[in-house]
């Protein structure tokens with residue numbers, strides 16, 4: 404049984420004619436054997452996820468989630484830009500779905516990409532496209548953790564208006580090399596019907612000791628800007644991405660909690676829930692520009708497509724309280 408993106412399933416008996424044309428290739432190996440129940444009716448194959456990004460933040464969390472949910476998974480050993488290593492992973496692991504949480508994000512931050520352009524292209528452009536192509540060749544859906552940092556507030560989407568960028572909007576932010584290349588790749592991935600592009604933004608998790616966590620970052624800065632943005636609460640949204648794989652959803656998705664929250668609103672919650680003595684200092688975008696190399700995107704995304712598919716999705720402020728601040732308050736974790 405071939406799992407098709409878009410929630411469709413195709414059944415075939417192995418003959419070439421039964422394979423959907425878009426997935427036929429000379430070296431396609433259908434890796435999901437059909438199984439039968441005791442009654443003889445075909446059953447869905449057991450899930451087996453192949454995840455890229457073992458040492459990364461999102462990739463690490465995905466593995467833990469699979470363990471919690473009893474989903475069989477393995478991390479890919481291949482490098483994204485090395486096609487044969489990806490094919491070997493698929494042949495060894497025989498996955499039902501591929502998750503791409505691999506990419507270069509820059510250390511300490513995306514400014515790194517400004518001075519490492521070919522390395523950024525190798526993984527984020529050549530690598531991501533190669534994995535999408537290999538996945539398609541094997542009839543596999545690829546859940547791709549992409550970015551929403553390809554938009555910035557503009558006249559049609561003014562700050563504070565509540566008018567967010569939609570899935571079909573054309574990226575308007577190329578202020579950093581990282582964002583510029585991510586937008587280029589998103590455009591090309593539109594042609595791959597086996598790809599589910601998840602536009603992640605300013606990810607937050609309940610682990611306030613993680614230096615990658617947006618809350619942890621801004622609570623440690625000497626000075627912080629104060630702009631509302633759409634953000635992704637990983638504790639709530641990563642399980643949703645697993646559910647999206649189960650539903651074989653594809654296409655572009657704004658992968659943020661509905662609404663926007665400002666830096667100061669988050670830091671006020673931090674003060675109220677975590678550290679009553681916490682204080683911070685704001686500065687302007689112009690002042691910020693002097694201490695960073697590349698510009699940063701600020702935007703609100705329209706999460707109504709995701710909300711329609713997952714009506715239980717919480718607004719960003721509700722999710723921050725439920726998934727981040729309340730649990731940390733209860734355990735008394737001080738950052």
Ligand SMILES: NC(=O)c1ccc[n+]([C@@H]2O[C@H](COP(=O)([O-])OP(=O)(O)OC[C@H]3O[C@@H](n4cnc5c(N)ncnc54)[C@H](OP(=O)(O)O)[C@@H]3O)[C@@H](O)[C@H]2O)c1
Pocket residue numbers: 455456457458459460461462481482483484503504505506507508509525526530548549550551603604605606615
């Ligand atoms: N964190 C954010 O703020 C943020 C925001 C929006 C979107 N995203 C996107 O979400 C994805 C995951 O982010 P993250 O924060 O989890 O990243 P991360 O912590 O920096 O981890 C990146 C992972 O990618 C792997 N990797 C890098 N180059 C690779 C290559 N050529 N082949 C195979 N694996 C490679 C790394 O493995 P090695 O250590 O072995 O190289 C690492 O496991 C990225 O595409 C990122 O752009 C992140």
